[in-house]
Amino acid sequence: MERSAIPDSTSPEPGAESLESGCAPEAARDTAPAVTLLICTTCRAPGNDAPPDAERDGARLLASACAATVSDGVAVVGVSCLANCKRALSAAMVRRDGWTYVFGDLSPDSAADLLAGAALLAGSQDGLMPWRGRPDELKRGMVARIPPLSLPKETR
């Protein structure tokens, strides 16, 4: 399937060839990261009508994040499609035993804000990304959050 396919009611999502690259070899890590930052490498910025085989804005965002200083406890991985195409560029953060976040309306220059948010999430006590101190781009660009299934449940 062409990687530029955008999921909608007529075209299916790409398949499972998803986690495609990271900033550092897994073998180089002593411990599992507290937060994995997943950056969609297929996204094009709104209005970018470059040919499909041109470098994608999402791939530029990933490269920028990998070139930056990444906090301890944070891993950065490229993903071929997060299916958040309506609000590209897109990224997600998965906190181990905590919450998962999806962000949209990002730009190729969003690496610093994403890494700041990932560090906040990695250091949080309750597994949520604190609102205070969160970069504005990660407030405006909030798409969804998903709780960890380990949270206690009340039964009706």
Place this chain on the structure above:
Amino acid sequence: MERSAIPDSTSPEPGAESLESGCAPEAARDTAPAVTLLICTTCRAPGNDAPPDAERDGARLLASACAATVSDGVAVVGVSCLANCKRALSAAMVRRDGWTYVFGDLSPDSAADLLAGAALLAGSQDGLMPWRGRPDELKRGMVARIPPLSLPKETR
């Protein structure tokens, strides 16, 4: 914090009091569910200007899902806020060792489609929700998907 708060750039998300109810007691399950369907109980349908303390459309959707027949391997849980407010009503599905999906633009009548999608996801071989056979509402309403971190990674 008031439960009707909607996350945006000025108002923070609700806290971590998130997984609030399920269709069946955990003790009644023999095994962990393959798929957990999380339904946002705070969402109001667009245009619904009922008072904040009126029953929420999302709570109606949860009640409808719990009243329906739920496939083996699927659990249904209410969540107080998935922060997908721009495309309410909202739900997420978490496949154990598989993909997580977020859906929006749902209605109080979407329970059957959500449960059909959850059953598809629970039965899939690759941890993805098949496109073929997926209810149209879960194609049009696709908000995001997040891969499992267990997928093999290539290192650049």
